[in-house]
Amino acid sequence: METQIDKFLYCTGLLCPMPVVKTKKAIKDMAINQILEMIATDPGAIPDMQAWAKQTQHELLLAEKHDDGKFRFLIKKTH
Numbered sequence: 001m002e003t004q005i006d007k008f009l010y011c012t013g014l015l016c017p018m019p020v021v022k023t024k025k026a027i028k029d030m031a032i033n034q035i036l037e038m039i040a041t042d043p044g045a046i047p048d049m050q051a052w053a054k055q056t057q058h059e060l061l062l063a064e065k066h067d068d069g070k071f072r073f074l075i076k077k078t079h
Contacts (some may be wrong), residue, residue: 012039
């Protein structure tokens, strides 16, 4: 099943904590149940996003590393 992406956020080249900061800002302007796709290149982005999702109670649907060194996240706004 293909996931409907409502908003895209590119954080390539940004280091911690900027991907989390930009994700937080982007998701604030979205409606509940919308999905944000965020792309990052910071190797610390996966644990950072996992911790952020747990802390904020938004749903981290996907956190994957690609062969090109990019990390892809799908985050569902829950509240």
